[in-house]
Amino acid sequence: MYFTNKRKAIVTTPNILTEVNSLVNQIGEPERSQCLQVLGQGVTKLDEFYIESATVGRADNFKKFGLTDCGIIEVSRDKYLVLTDDFKLANYLQKIGIDTINFNNLRGLWE
Secondary structure (H helix, E strand, C coil): CEEECCCCCEEECHHHHHHHHHHHCCCCCCHHHHHHHHHHHHHHHEEECCCCHHHHHCCCCHHHHHHHHHHHHHHHCCCEEEEECCHHHHHHHHHCCCCEEEHHHCHHHHC
């Protein structure tokens, strides 16, 4: 998920939500059901942007990043601050001038 730096909204794509759903489905019960309940409530508070897979698939860097990450690159360009724990994606976004925070860099702040 990523956050806009112009408004206080949380922005996502269907591909991101599908990946989150797939990760949640790998958890055992009862935690899986609890997480899905939280996800179901949480998606009502998100601004969701759809980009056709055919459009994203034509991106120059598609072979390197794939569908979800290329969608993030496209949606966030010149608009949003991206929060990710993906080192490769974070470095690329910073390289092309997209504001990015690698969540892994924040983890130590709470310990």
